Amino acid sequence: MTENTPELSQLGKASAYVDRYDASLLFPLPRAPKREEIGVTGRMPFFGADMWTAFELSWLTLRGKPQVALAHITVPCESTHIVESKSFKLYLNSFNNTRFADSAEVQARLRADLSTAVWHGGPMQSSVGVKVLLPEVFDREPVHELDGLLIDRLDIDCDRYTPAPELLTAEFAEQPVEETLVSNLLKSNCLVTGQPDWGSVQIRYSGPQIDQAGLLRYLVSFRNHNEFHEQCVERIFMDVWTRCRPVKLAVYARYTRRGGLDINPFRTSHPSALPANVRTARQ
Template structure:
């Protein structure tokens, strides 16, 4: 079984500029999900929304082409793709010739779909959208909508996930609200390098104590875990401690190595949020 320690994270890596799908390094989701009490059927829906800002290849005449890529990885997949391996894989397109952007898109979809199911049946393909240069001007910058809880003047002392900070008014009338914080920070599971993000929490149910929620988000500051795993931990802790009737957790992390990863988990069927970058991305 692949483990993070066996990946290219934190290691010197050769620059391979000829297409090579074997560079993708899948990691099982199950290991970390078991830590937070997820076994069998998933208690949420959702996806991981990736943006690749450094995608290039050659056309059949050897002329470089560039594009942005929006990638959607269903949360039901058995594996994630370690992000450095994804970057190395994308680099392998740099001096490889493809007949068209559609050929590149199809190759990305086929390779990533195989990786996220890692040898099993592909039950849901990765979604791939390529944006060519003439479409770049349409890419918007937009902040997460909701009431900022960063306005609260709270004392923060815990810097490892502390779900005991979460509480809700379980015996009062339910509410529906969207809360946002830009103070999410965690660290890479392997290298310990910082990952910066913003998080949006939409829920209906007992009103969540906002000060406790902010302290809880801050408590991830020294925690080592991948983006997808942090968001699932946040989702499960809020669901367990605050007992909302409906819950969605969406985080947008700043890019590293030309990639950003934006996990979204929800308790109920709905369209995924638009993959629009924030100012920090």
């Protein structure tokens, strides 16, 4: 099967908005090329998932009455492909004038289509998780900032705006620590359009203590970098993993929404439960 490339997607192009169900609108992109750039080949050094929130989900009942909902979508990082976000939005819009029996049918359709897309013709090892939330439970959706020590408090000079892993250092001669560090200063740009992507990131680790000033300068260095959300988080994981040599590491980023979608990748060196898909104030 011929692989898609970002340049062939609808990103940065005028697009017709289809309002009748069409699964072919989903545009899978292979994970492998970007993973090869950061030294990930063969067995992956991390576990995790990409947690999406769809804020603009709507369809018609069998009697033609519109329904609205939110959806939490979990894409396993083991999948061979990601779904390009604009194609995801176009796909969701195709539900707008399509009749479904109930939200369970919508949920099942989303799970089947997205699972097919992220494995893109290969053997499906695990399906995409989908949870559709109806308006009666909207009030249960909390807003909470990432837990951890905010390193943005540091008064530092910044002059690097493309990824500079050499800024990462750790105290290898000292006693190991266990801590969680957080920054709201993560910004990167869309790989194709160059539009800004704003995010917050949490780094939870145990091992040699990471120099916080160097870590903050490193995170700021993504400011002019063009890469998709999932790829940025995997790059951060691999740079911290190789430069600081923690015993355990988890990197979790929550990006602000665009087009009614947010993407929140989580990568961990050890099997663990996914964090709750709880939005931050900026999302």
